[in-house]
Structures are given as structure tokens and as C-alpha cells.
């Protein structure tokens with residue numbers, strides 16, 4: 001939630017620009033908007049920061065995944081390999097595309113493992129949707145090689161990893177496309193918002209059509225536009241884009257503070273021998289939004305969680321018991337509780353998520369603790385945080 005810690009005059013200035021013109025819509029009204037194109041500027045900022053050739057801002061990170069899937073040609077009956085540790089939105093987007101989520105194991109990167117992916121590939125596998133959780137990357141070299149070898153489309157849900165690079169390339173640019181979320185809880189926020197980045201010309205051409213009812217955006221007469229394909233409304237509004245624009249400009253500062261603060265906490269935690277850290281295939285590329293570490297077993301992890309809670313440790317996440325991020329607690333998916341039948345239920349009536357067996361992921365998640373890294377800690381607050389963390393660890397681990 002780094003961005004929310006830094007709201008200031010910059011966000012207000014961008015929002016006021018929009019309010020002064022009264023043009024809250026991202027397209028058209030060229031005269032009335034007095035040169036303010038916040039969505040376009042936000043897209044340019046994200047493209048510049050990530051090094052992507054193309055960026056489309058949209059209404060949410062969930063919408064971004066839907067746009068990415070559609071633009072990459074994923075549709076009814078296609079199998080898409082997904083992780084069991086993500087936010088539910090990734091899975092929902094695959095289902096709304098009419099495609100079939102196929103769960104695979106994660107590894108100690110907290111992301112899909114190459115072995116896990118390879119184990120569930122079938123002749124119906126169309127895509128892998130990697131999700132780079134908690135600010136850091138999967139084992140990219142191996143995963144890219146597997147996708148190439150099997151002619152599978154690689155997609156990246158990078159909602160949680162803006163600011164993360166692998167060997168100098170921003171996450172989200174290893175396959176056909178990548179997505180971001182700018183909801184209230186992300187490294188930068190637009191209130192609500194998302195984006196798709198890509199270096200692929202075909203995806204880049206389709207994504208604005210998909211996000212705006214198929215309008216081709218050629219010419220200045222909206223009523224006269226043509227519609228090369230069907231789309232929907234996934235547009236971002238100018239007010240959200242204005243906030244996102246101001247926040248995006250703060251990214252270098254946010255990343256610097258996160259990395260410094262994380263380093264301090266990590267080195268204090270490292271003296272507890274039973275603790276191991278999440279594997280970072282490229283430590284320099286970590287966005288450092290969280291410190292993630294494993295306890296030796298589930299029982300010890302629960303004790304540490306309890307001790308952290310009693311001590312009031314800031315930003316504690318125990319994903320294993322969390323309703324949003326781990327398949328074990330997605331009753332609505334497991335029971336297929338839907339408002340209306342999904343294509344997957346028509347295409348494959350025997351498909352069920354009741355018996356998904358992912359022992360490696362379950363073991364890792366049961367032992368994983370994550371701590372959010374704040375950017376606005378003062379020196380005293382950071383010291384106090386570290387003391388709380390190490391004090392609690394001392395009481396459990398001795």
C-alpha cells in the first residue's frame with residue numbers, strides 16, 4: 001500500500017486539472033479538455049517505467065487480465081495454467097473468458113514452478129498465466145523455455161509486482177502481455193485501475209478495442225467509429241488516471257524506500273536459523289513490497305503468527321488462512337457457486353475443483369509468513385517494528 005502513504009499535492013494537482021475541464025472521459029472532447037489527457041499520460045508513464053512498447057490503462061487489474069486473455073486469443077474451452085496462490089481475480093478472469101483454469105504447483109519463489117507447469121500440460125493447454133506474487137518473480141528462464149517448447153502462450157498477471165525486474169527486464173514483458181492493478185492496496189494506486197503492457201503488435205492493436213466496445217478510435221466522431229471486433233467496457237476514467245499518473249511518478253522513490261527498509265528487517269530476521277527466505281531468482285529485481293519467509297513447519301508458523309498478532313506487528317499476512325489468496329479457502333470456486341452457468345460447466349460437466357491436490361503448494365503456504373514493507377517509516381518506527389518482529393521470534397524460536 002506504499003502509494004497510499006504518499007498522497008499529496010501531486011495527486012490533487014492532477015485531479016484538479018481534470019475537474020477544471022469537466023471532461024472525465026478518456027476519449028474525444030479535444031477542445032474542451034484543454035490539453036489534459038490523463039489516461040494517455042498515465043499509459044506513457046507506465047510504458048516508460050517498464051520499458052514496454054505499448055500500455056493500455058483500464059478500469060481494474062481484474063479487467064486487465066480479461067483484456068489480456070481476450071487479446072491473446074484465449075477463449076472457450078482453452079485450458080489456462082494458473083497458480084493456487086494468487087488473488088481470485090486471475091481465476092475469475094479465466095472463467096469469464098470461457099476458459100478452464102488448471103491449477104499447478106508453486107515453488108519457493110511463491111509463483112508457479114516450471115515442474116508444476118510441465119506436469120499439467122495437455123493438448124488443450126492454450127496459455128500459462130503466471131502470477132508474480134508479492135513483488136517478485138518466478139523462475140523465468142525455465143518457464144519461458146517450457147512455453148516455447150510446448151507452443152503455449154505465456155501471460156503474466158503482474159498486479160502485485162509493478163517495479164519488479166528479472167535480469168533487467170520488467171515482469172510482464174516475458175510473454176505476450178502482462179497486467180497491473182492500481183487498486184487501493186497496490187504499490188501505487190489510482191483508487192481503482194489497471195493496465196496491460198505488451199511488446200506484441202497484435203495484442204497492442206486489440207486491447208483498446210476490447211476495453212471499449214470494439215470501437216476502433218479512428219477519427220474524431222465517436223458515433224461513426226467502426227468495430228473490428230466485439231469488446232466490452234473496461235475503460236479507465238480520467239479522475240482515476242490522474243491519481244495514477246501522480247503516483248506513477250513516485251515509483252522510483254517508493255522502490256528505493258521499500259528496498260532499504262526490507263533489507264534492514266531481513267537482516268534482523270536472518271539471525272533466526274530455522275527461518276528460510278523466499279527464493280528470489282534475481283534479488284536485485286525484487287520490488288520489495290513484502291518480506292516473505294518460511295518457518296520449518298506449520299505448527300511453528302502458527303505460533304509465530306499468534307505471537308506477531310499479540311505483539312501488534314504491522315502488516316502481518318498469513319496467506320494460508322486468508323480467504324482471498326489461496327485455493328483452500330475459495331469455497332465459491334470449489335462449489336462452483338455461480339449466478340449463472342459458466343462455459344466450463346457446459347463444456348466439461350465433470351470438471352471440479354473439489355479434489356485439486358497440490359501438496360507442495362500447501363506445505364509452502366502453511367509455513368509462509370509475509371510482512372508488508374512500509375515506505376514512510378521514520379528511523380524510530382522502523383527500529384520499533386524490527387524490535388517487535390525479533391522479540392516475537394525470540395519468544396517462539398528461542
Ligand SMILES: Cc1ncc(COP(=O)(O)O)c(C=O)c1O
Pocket residue numbers: 060061062063065086087089090131157159160181182183193194
Ligand atoms: C494477482 C492479482 N491479480 C489481479 C488482481 C485484481 O486487481 P483489481 O483489484 O485491481 O481488480 C489483484 C488484486 O489484488 C491481484 O493481486
